[in-house]
Amino acid sequence: MEQKELLINWMDEGMISVPQVLLTYYQKLDFTEIELVLLLQIFACKQKGRHFPTFEELAARMTISASECSLVVKKLIQQQVLEIEQGDTLGFESYSLRPLWKKLADFMMQQSRQSALHQAMNEEQDLYTCFEREFGRPLSPLECETLAIWIDQDHHDAVIIKAALREAVISGKLNFRYIDRILFEWKKQGIETLEQARAYGQRFRKSQSPSDQVQRSKKAVPFYNWLEQ
Structure with missing residues (x-):
């Protein structure tokens, strides 16, 4: 009976759901363990309807004194x-954790932007490497500028640019002007994914006359299947 009553009391206390990102990144937000636990205690009290617990109430749930608790709260408010x-x-009066959630959201957005920037830089570097490998030489300043325009101004995805490079290799017309025409046509047709580019390229090659295909095969153009990567 005592165990049953203990279980009922335990369940009656309720549970709180803590954002995983807070536990993962609190140290990157410069929170100490004491500050984190204090914030969690305030959060738990608010879940129980006690929106403005006293320093004594908070200290009773922690390993610091009420005076130390007041100093931590003051610091968190100042920050x-x-x-x-x-x-x-x-x-x-009541404590509000909205500034904490806002700070956490800002941090996650910053992390996301940095991750996206890092990925974009890697993709761009890989893109230049692919072009230089196919052309068999370093790109000229004008060609580098053209690549930058495709990415920054025309907003072509690096994967789509690689697919256009593949089409130029298959067609035996390995030059920037031809690749630019491919990208222009794809954008006009609303092609934005690798699958769409692959399908469009296949339809285009099927629509060519047999003489065009024979002429192209005589050139023995090497095949690099960028779309499969």
């Missing part, structure tokens, strides 16, 4: 991680 809101009722 704009925690704030005190005034309620509609006179004398009613």
Whole structure:
């Protein structure tokens, strides 16, 4: 009976759901373990309807004194991680964790932008390497500028540019002007994915006359299947 009552009391206390990203990145936000636990205690109290627990109440749930708790709260407020809101009722105050969630969201967005930038830089570097490998020489400054225009101004994805390079290799017309025509045509046709580019290229080659295909085969153009990578 005592065990059953203990289990009921345990379940009656309820549970809280803590964002995984907070536990993962709190140190990158310069939170100490004490600051993290204090924020979690405030969060837990708010879940139980106690929106403005006293320093004594918070300290009773931690290993620091009430005076130390007050200093940590003051620091978190100064760092704009925690704030005190005034309620509609006179004398009613509550802790707000909205600044914490905002700081965490800003950090995650920054991480996402940095990751996207790093990926874009790697893709761009890989793109230049692919072109130089196919052309068998370093790209000229004008060719490098053309590549940059395709990426920055025309907003072609690196994968699509590689696919256009493949089409130029297959066609035996390995020059930037021809690749630019391919990209222009694909954009006009609304082609944005690798699968669409592959399908369009296959339809284009099938539509060519047999004499064109024989003429191209005589050139013994090497085949590099960029679309399969």
